Amino acid sequence: MGIELDVKSFDDALKILSKNYKIFAPVRLKGKGAFSDTDLVTYGEISSYKDIELNEKSRYSPKEVIYPITQTLFYFTEDEYKEPEIDDKGIIVFLRPCDANSYLKLDNIFLKNGPYEDNYYKRLRDKVKFFIIECTKGFSTCFCVSTGSNKFLDYDVFVRFDNDKITCDVKNDEFSYAFSGKEVEFIPEFIEKNEIEVKLPDIDKISQNLEYVFNHELWDEYTKRCIACGRCTVSCPTCSCFSMQDIFYKDNPKCGERRRVWASCMVDGFTDVAGGHSYRQKYGERMRFKVMHKIYDYKKRFGTTMCVGCGRCDDVCPEYISFIKIVSKVTDAVDRGESK
Amino acid sequence: MTNVYMPIKAEIVSIIPQTDIDYTFRLKSDILPQHGQFLQVSIPKIGEAPISISDYTDEYIELTIRKVGTVTDAIHELKPGDFLFIRGPYGHGFPVEDFKNKNVVIAAGGTGLAPVKSIINRYNRNPKEIKKLNILVGFKSPKDILFEDEIKKWKEKFDVLLTVDNGDETWKGNTGLITKFIPDLKIENSDDTIVIVVGPPMMMKFACLEFLKRGILEENIWVSFERKMSCGIGKCGHCKINETYVCLEGPVFNYTKSKQLLD
Amino acid sequence: MILDIDTKLLKKNAYRVTKQRGITALRIRVPGGDLNIKYLDIIKEIAEKYGNGTVHITTRQGFEIPGISMEKIDEINELISPIIRGLKDEGVQIEDEEGGYPAAGTRNVSACIGNRVCPFANYDTTVLALKIEKLIYPNDYHVKIAVTGCPNDCIKAHMQDIGIIGQVEPIYDPSRCIGCQACVKNCKRRVTGALTFENFKVVRDPNRCIGCGECILKCPTSAWTRDEKYYRIVIMGRTGKKNPRLAQTFIEWADEESVLKIIKNMYDFIDKYIDKTLDKEHVGYIVDREGFKKFKEEVLKDVKLPKKAKVANHIDYTGYRYERNTIYD
Incomplete structure (x- = not known):
């Protein structure tokens, strides 16, 4: 009712x-x-x-x-x-x-x-x-x-x-x-069909072909296209990374605070370790890291796909990079790779 | 609710300069970590950083800290009697129980010696725990050598090979990368030898490959990763490599796992 | 054939004396460079029937239809009456719709495409161009005005007697800032370096900020957002054979009302100080003669600038003189 x-x-x-x-x-x-x-x-x-x-x-x-x-x-x-x-x-x-x-x-x-x-x-x-x-x-x-x-x-x-x-x-x-x-009388309804259907990759197949998927040429395109602005990650409802920041107040340096602030795996500095080394310098590698988190490794860890399909990352990308398209490419690559 | 980010205050008992930029800070603490675990160390208003524990007893812990950033710069300004703020220990260390009665080879490059030093000192105190210990340590140059006094002490009991990438006019010891010395290392029963490799990413990669060539089994090789970490407890995401959180499952990994950590 | 034509009236009517005797060209005004597509049919018809089948797009965003016989001016004026009526419907004061353009001295107000299309533009340039057109047209004084959406100045407002450049005051919400420094890096590389990063947050130097709005565009989290719209007024830029020069800032952070009032006042200034013995005198030369101080006093009469506005105390026009600035080998 x-x-x-x-x-x-x-x-x-x-x-x-x-x-x-x-x-x-x-x-x-x-x-x-x-x-x-x-x-x-x-x-x-x-x-x-x-x-x-x-x-x-x-x-x-x-x-x-x-x-x-x-x-x-x-x-x-x-x-x-x-x-x-x-x-x-x-x-x-x-x-x-x-x-x-x-x-x-x-x-x-x-x-x-x-x-x-x-x-x-x-x-x-x-x-x-x-x-x-x-x-x-x-x-x-x-x-x-x-x-x-x-x-x-x-x-x-x-x-x-x-x-x-x-x-x-x-x-x-x-x-x-x-x-x-x-x-x-009231029966709540949920959407049963979107305009867009995406086939998610089989995570077991990825696990079996990890190097193939990770080193696949499909990622190279994004090294050129992505600008590493982080819009996809800040708009994403499931992105959760953060950095810690300590500050002291300018007017009273004896007092200050420690806070945490959203961080983005797409933005420079995310993996910087002391002494200057960093990982995933190519934007295509960052794209791979993000996409795989959303559709593969999170699921491997927690048993559920991280991405909720809201499509915000596609909406906000200033370079018109479609996450949906990437997922399809990964699924294709995984399916094709397995048959090889 | 417990605040998992709340650090505790720890007094600096002594500071031992190792090089111009590496100091060992001994803190009053009863934390008993596993070898290879790390702490989140902070100075309020400056920041927090993950630091591996280089040694410990039930009265103190030691952190060997290189001056390489805002937080570590500030830590280097501190004096005995000052406080550091710590939380942890976090992560998984080396499973030393499994190393008992075996040959152990420890290969460490630069600051990579810090997270394994406590293991060496453990064996130094109790040499019977293992069959044999080989130590291979490399530094960039003679002035970068860490724990010089301890290395001397270790030489009394173990096979120690100290090398520098580039010597100077006074240097009479070995020169060259660690990897150069692995092929000639005396290893008996290679399939029953434990190898620990810690150092910069490239050094670890190639040293492991050299050890594999020597017949060391993948499952007997252990490495420790250094990654950016903000939380140390699996939330912040910085240290994640695929499905693996270095702060949780690492920083110490078995080679069978670490070789799959693609970046 | 006898051709007895008052060329002054012909020019005022937006026709031109060309190199070919008896042949003229008509300039169609397109305020803000934005024209309803229905008028293209008229332009096409004139070019085909009366002109030489071509149309020239002018530097001020009008259409110039060349190759017209001077004898046909009345016919053509009748043909273009829907275009003139269109201006009138927008609120431009035109009495006789059938008589062609009533004035040509004050040139077409040109504009970049503005925020209807361009992401950088800080306001709707088409709307402002039309507001200015309504205010100053018809008028015989030779004045060039252009409006542009942002300090990229794609319309070259710096080459006008009056150039209007869109500004926006960026508002920063530090709690939304993730410290990616996209704004800081961009401002340093592409603008004036008004932003610095301190204590993990961004600090804006209001004296260096030119209100371009790039920080807002670069921000992934909307930590930077837009507040009020403002305008920079640059004045007395010009080309020409005497002393070409870029316009310089007269006022920044002006509001729209002030912009319009200042433009209106400038016409009173011209009226008061123009050398009436001359055929025509560009406003820039009047200001050069009478002085910036006098100009400033006159055009700011009854103008209520917003608090934020900054008015130039002095303008040091360097400009360029053909005969003095070039040293030849």
Whole structure:
């Protein structure tokens, strides 16, 4: 069963929820696009239905809600380390199934990789309530069905936005108090077919032909085409790498902070070791490293494909490099390589 | 919630200059690491860096740190009585239990000697643990030689071959890359000999190949990788090589694994 | 055949005295270089029926139709009336739509393609060109104005009496910066090196920043975003046989309203100080004679510049003189 609301009662629900939760959704920032007189669609806090941008894919993913670009780990006063406080409120995120699945991918890195849980990630992640935006058509570069990220069933609330009619499946009883409206028959739907279908490579075949795939000439093209700007990785909802930075305040050098900031395997400096050596200097090698992480080695480690098929990397590449195309090339190469 | 990034304060007990740019810092600490593990070492407001543990007892640990960047530059400014901040130990070290009663060859290039020094000193204290130890150490030039006093001590008990890439007018010892000396190394029972190779990437690659030529089994060769690391605990992604996190599965790898780490 | 033609009126009507007796050429104004495709049919018809079957694209982005008999001017003026009406519909003050162009002194306002197409442009140059056209046309004073989207200055605003160059104030959100330094490296290599990297974040020197917006374009995370639109006004650039020179900055960080008012005021300045004994006098030579200070006072009358605006205190035109600057072997 679902609850049908009009805009006003939906806004009332948001108002009630906002007492205990910060509410995030895709929003349109007027004039904030890189090109003049264009907008930026990204994740931001909302307070009403009209704030939510439903017609365009957000350039940046909702990962920054739980994993901010810059996150202070410690404040230093003299030689003391102090952990920053965080907001008491919970976090509600309106997001599509692909992006909801991306949170599970980040969980693998931050909570399950290695012997320790990342406490900074966990303390935000534990607050998250999933409000799924029903997505049955997707956008022109989406391929979530191919990556198996088109469904997300473990939601708190599922929302269908049909113009001004909003239907919600409130699965988590904790939220039923906020939604009042007509009870209606409601079966949440998920996209079953994207415009784009991508065949992912068989990871066992890659394992058996690792050197063949790694040294394949298909990567060479990207040494020439890629500019190593990192846009694909910052827009990716599953990229999780970071660097640590220590700073002291200019006006008070005795105090400072240690923070972590997103890093990109595509950008210079990612592998620099003390003394000047670095690895993967060719951009094609970086491309290979990134692509293989998304479709091969992460899956080998965690049993699930990292890429959620949101297509943002294709959308944002200034050099028109298509990740989707690369994946197809890898699959082709692997299939052909095996038959050799 | 435990803060896995929270370091602990460790007092610097002494500082022993090894070369102009390599100092050994002895820190008061009861951390008992595995040989070859590393620590994340930091100075608040300056930064954090992964540093391998060059030696330890139950009262102190030693870190031999080369001055090569912002953090290590600042560490070199410190004096005994000052503090370093450490977390760890992290990663997997050398499985010394499996080396018992075997011939061991340790080949180390430059600062690569630091992560294996504690193993050598372990055998120095307890030579009966293994059958025989060969040590092969190489440095760029005589002025780059690390742990000179210790190397002298090791010579009393073990076969030690010290070489420099380029000598000077006062240098009377061996010259040339480590790899040059591997073919003539006395190795008995090559299929039962453990080889540890640590040093710059090229040195490790070619030294391993030389040892393989000598009949050392792949599974008996151990190496240690140096990679950029920000977290040391499998989150930051910098040290990843394909599906392998050097900070988690390494920095010490068996050759059967390391040869698959394509970059 | 008797040809008794007032050449002054002919020129004012946007026709030209050519080297061939009795043959003229018509210049079609294309404000901002942006023309509705429907007018091409008219231009084509004139060129085919009255001209020599060719059309010349002028340096100021107009169309010049050569090979027209002077006798046919009235007919042609009637033919181009839809183009003139088009200008009128956009708000340009034209009384007689059937009489051809009412003035030719103030040249076509040219513009680069602007932000409708170009990623570098900081504003819609076509819109601004048209706003200026409405403000200054028809007018007989010989004035050249061009507007360009960014300091790349593809339209060569630096060769105009008034050049308008788009600026943007970049806003930096340090929390979104991943320290890739794409902006810093680019600014150093391609612009003025206004950005430096300190404490893992970017510091912008507002005195060196020319507001080109490249940092915004290079930023992968939108740590740099756009704020208000601004304009740099460069003045009194020129070619010509006397003293060619690049225009120099009069004001930077001006807003659109000020830009328009300053242009309007410049016409009053010309009116007041032009040497009326001459056939024509370019505004640059008037400023040279009367002085920059006087010009500045006159054109800034009733102009409310934004707080951020910076006005040149003095302009040191070096320029170039054919007879003095070249030393021959």
